[in-house]
Structures are given as structure tokens and as C-alpha cells.
Amino acid sequence: MIVVTGTSTGIGHATAQELARRGFHVLAGVRREIDARAMSGTNLEPVMLDITSEFDIAALVTRIGEDPEKRPLRALVNNAAIEINAPVEVLPLSEWRRQFDVNLFGQVAMIQALLPALIKSRGRVVNISSIGGKGAMGVYGPYASTKFALEAVSDALRREMEPFDVKVIVVQPGAVTTPMSTQVRVKAERITSAMTAEQHGRYGELMHAMVSQAESYINKAVSAECAGQIIADAILSKRPRTRYTIGRDAAMLSILFRLLPDRLLDRIIARSLKAHYPSATK
Numbered sequence: 001m002i003v004v005t006g007t008s009t010g011i012g013h014a015t016a017q018e019l020a021r022r023g024f025h026v027l028a029g030v031r032r033e034i035d036a037r038a039m040s041g042t043n044l045e046p047v048m049l050d051i052t053s054e055f056d057i058a059a060l061v062t063r064i065g066e067d068p069e070k071r072p073l074r075a076l077v078n079n080a081a082i083e084i085n086a087p088v089e090v091l092p093l094s095e096w097r098r099q100f101d102v103n104l105f106g107q108v109a110m111i112q113a114l115l116p117a118l119i120k121s122r123g124r125v126v127n128i129s130s131i132g133g134k135g136a137m138g139v140y141g142p143y144a145s146t147k148f149a150l151e152a153v154s155d156a157l158r159r160e161m162e163p164f165d166v167k168v169i170v171v172q173p174g175a176v177t178t179p180m181s182t183q184v185r186v187k188a189e190r191i192t193s194a195m196t197a198e199q200h201g202r203y204g205e206l207m208h209a210m211v212s213q214a215e216s217y218i219n220k221a222v223s224a225e226c227a228g229q230i231i232a233d234a235i236l237s238k239r240p241r242t243r244y245t246i247g248r249d250a251a252m253l254s255i256l257f258r259l260l261p262d263r264l265l266d267r268i269i270a271r272s273l274k275a276h277y278p279s280a281t282k
């Protein structure tokens, strides 16, 4: 059995389908009945799972422990997340907290609940981070900080689990075509419209540039199905790497973030954004 969280759309949906196709029984986390009905097929079992709900997580632990076929839990794919991009000054603390509740504490809650079963089966934890977990461009602070934290949790957990032969794998997608990446404009408009006039003066053009740049990446984005195959390969690999990037953009940025000094990175990021400012696109 494999648990995948956040399978209503995008990478989670594609990963669940791919793992089921490869013969695993997939407990596919969804939050709505309509998504449960859509997640039907051979080897696919939808489970109601909001990763911020202790009740849902406890019900999942019971489901795994009482599996009628006594199948071991082979892997947890911690995929569910939300993305809210806003300047550090602008986003209300309640929204910072909400994003951490899902993207970090929800993932940690899943790990804590399923680790005993994974230790028993020498299974795997796959944490879906982001290339934003390695470098944070302006406006990406709230989202990237949750992913930086998930990267740290993954490093610590990998070292803790080494004696128990539980592999911990981090996946860092770049742009992947999913509702998360295609709704950037709508989400940015909500943030921008809530800004004070002063904040708008400071960040309005930066928000515009961020949206324009993100939309330009979408044209070169990897499909969710391709991302699902990479994640399934990592789960099946005999000797999985500690980290996998998805997409050429993520592979390239991963090298740049690792090698270049901050000031040089600042200049490269500023130059790549320049073409997306309103003054440049007029």
C-alpha cells in the first residue's frame, strides 16, 4: 500500500494513477466526495484526508492497521500543499500560519502518524518540496519558507531513519502544469487588491513581474504525468537518491542556488525579472 496526499488534482492525482498502474494499492487522499468519486479504478482507494485534521489522520492510521489483506505500507507521498505568494510585509500573519499549517505541520503530522508502519515495512517517505525550497525569489517568501523548512525536516528525518532502513526522499519540482501553477494570476490579484496604496507603490510592479514570469514558465512546464512517473520511479528505485528535481528549470536553478554567491544570484534574478515589469512589456 502507498499513501498519497492531495490527489484531487495535479501531481498528486498523476502520482496516484501512476502508482496504481504499476500495481500498488493506493490510498489516495482527497477532501471532497466529488474528488473521491473521480479517484476510482483498479488499485485506487480514495480516503477522506485533510492533512490538518487529526481526526482524518487517525482514521487513516486505523485503515492501514486494519487492512484486510495485511499489506505493508510501502510509502508515504507527502504531496498536499497550498501556494500563496506575497511580499513578506504584505501577507497577514494568519495566512503565513495557514500555509505553514498545510505545507509543513500537515506533512509532519502525516510523518509522525505513519512512521511506525513505515519502520515496520522498511518503507519510504517522499516529501514533495519545490525548487523554491532551495532558493527564494522576491514575493515567494511565504511559500518558499514552508518548503525550506520541509527540506530541513527531510534531512533530519533521513539521518534519523538511516538505522531503520527507511529512505527519505525529497522531490523538487520546477514548473509543472497543474492548478497550482496555472492559478498564479488569480491568487496574485487577491493579494494585490488587498494592499494599501503605500504597499501597492512598493510592490505592485514586482507582483506584476512575478505573475508574468511565472506564466512564461508555464509554456515550458513539465506535465503532471511526467512528474508522477519520476516520483513513482523514486519509490521503486533500489538505491534512491536523496533528492530529485523535476524539469530542466529546477535542475538548472538547483545548481545555481548551490554554487553562486548571494549577491550574484540577486543580480541574475533581478535581470531575469526585468523583462516582465509593466514598463518593459508596454
Ligand SMILES: NC(=O)c1ccc[n+]([C@@H]2O[C@H](COP(=O)([O-])OP(=O)(O)OC[C@H]3O[C@@H](n4cnc5c(N)ncnc54)[C@H](OP(=O)(O)O)[C@@H]3O)[C@@H](O)[C@H]2O)c1
Residues within 6 Å of the ligand: 005, 006, 007, 008, 009, 010, 011, 012, 029, 030, 031, 032, 049, 050, 051, 052, 078, 079, 080, 081, 082, 083, 102, 106, 128, 129, 130, 131, 172, 173, 174, 175, 176, 177, 178, 179, 180, 181
Ligand atoms: N505545480 C508546480 O509547478 C509545482 C512546483 C513546485 C512544487 N510543487 C509542489 O507539488 C505538490 C503538488 O502541487 P500541485 O502543483 O499538484 O498542486 P495542486 O494541483 O493545487 O494540488 C494540491 C493538492 O493538495 C491538496 N490540499 C490542499 N490543502 C490540503 C489539505 N489541508 N489537506 C489535504 N490536501 C490538501 C489539494 O486538495 P483540494 O483540491 O481539496 O484543495 C490538491 O489535491 C505541492 O507540494 C507543491 O508545493 C508544485
